[in-house]
Amino acid sequence: MYSIVAVATTWGPPLLGGIASADSTGFSLQFVILSAFFAVAVPAIMLGAPETVFDRAYTLAQTPATGGSKFQGSLPIAPRRLFSVETFNNYIVKMKPYSYSGSYDAGTLLQAPRAFIAPTTGLLFLVSLLPYGALWGFSSSLSLLFHPLPFIRSTISIGGLMAGPSLLGSAAVAGFAFHSWWQSSFAPRAHMASVAGGSVLAFIGILTFGLHIDACMTRPENDDGTTTIYALNYLGDNVNFPAVSFVLGLLTAGVYVLDATVKPLIRASTMFTSSNLGVALRNTTDMNGGVNCWRSVLAGIFVMAVPNAVWSWDGLRALCIGVAIAQMVVGAIVGSVWWLWGEDIRRWDGRVMALVDLDMLKRNGSFFDTD
Secondary structure, eight states: OHHHHHHHHHHSHHHHHHHHHTSTTTTHHHHHHHHHHHHHHHHHHHHHOSGGGSOHHHHHHTOOBSSSSOOOOOOOOOOOOOOOHHHHHHHHHHOOSSSOOOOOOHHHHTHHHHHHTOHHHHHHHHHHHHHHHHHHHHHHTHHHHHSSTTTOOOHHHHHHTTHHHHHHHHHHHHHHHTOHHHHHOOOHHHHHHHHHHHHHHHHHHHHHHHHHHHHHHOOOOOTTSOOOHHHHHHHHTTOOHHHHHHHHHHHHHHHHHHHTTHHHHHHHHHHHHOSBHHHHHHHHHHHHHHHHHHHHHHHHHHHHHHHHHHTSTTHHHHHHHHHHHHHHHHHHHHHHHHHHHHHHHHHHHHHHTTSOOGGGEEEETTEEEEO
8 A cells, every 4th residue: 555655646746736837826836735745744754653663672572583593482462552641751752863772893884785786686776777767757858848849738738647657657556566476476487577567568658758759849841941830839739648648657557567576576585595584674674775776866867867868859769769679678688687597696695795604505406405
């Protein structure tokens, strides 16, 4: 449910933003509306979301280790506290600006940086970097494309282009979120089907978007080589806005189909390399953060670079053809690497993150035993 709400609230608000920008106040009205939400959201985050709302040591004390000692049972459930003025005051007093305290060594400080450069983190970033960057780059360039001549579209029409990404993106996320087998039984064939399907959807969305807009942006010329304003307006009316919204939705669906492989693959890696559940949860969080961080950096680069590319008449077409073809090549290469060396990649995750000494493992068929 969280993933569905996150996708819907990412691509849905531009629909309302286009309507808000049509007011005499202009686009600045959107910031007033967002500020009203943050007036409630920021205090709620401060009071309800810090990690100090639960006892980390109490929770991890009940976590069975996979080492030599046998687990002796769990602690009793913590007593439930009803809300009152006294409990609220105690909660405020105990809040701290940090999650936990303890000794820090080089291994602890390097956990997150190592997770950022783990092989699984890098491959997940590579296979989704082009569709993710293209989606954000195109979305940030819609006003630049469709507000000037020859289209001259209103903010409501431009905001309506986000209907496709909002609907198809939410549907793609819901299709994976409501199937528990996708998270519990992530077979290699399902992984390859997801990579292939996401790459194909992204290829269709990127290529169709570029070719269709380029066809509508071709300058019609008279016999004397000049272009009249009437010809430009007529050509701008030829663009099929519902179709543009749909192909952007296909690109969004492809992005989230590829994103659906992130959590299962990271979980499989951390389960293979972590010594206990507590370490696995921490490494899973770090690797997920690494994928999101790298993709956000690349999305920022696309947001800055795509407007410069689409400003020229033929730049959008060349960009879309290049990105679409490159995604199919990258998807094929990364998919082949996972299919052929999937288990070796998980071993290298443990080596890079210093979780396991693979020199102490010897191969016995398809199993590994310690010396």
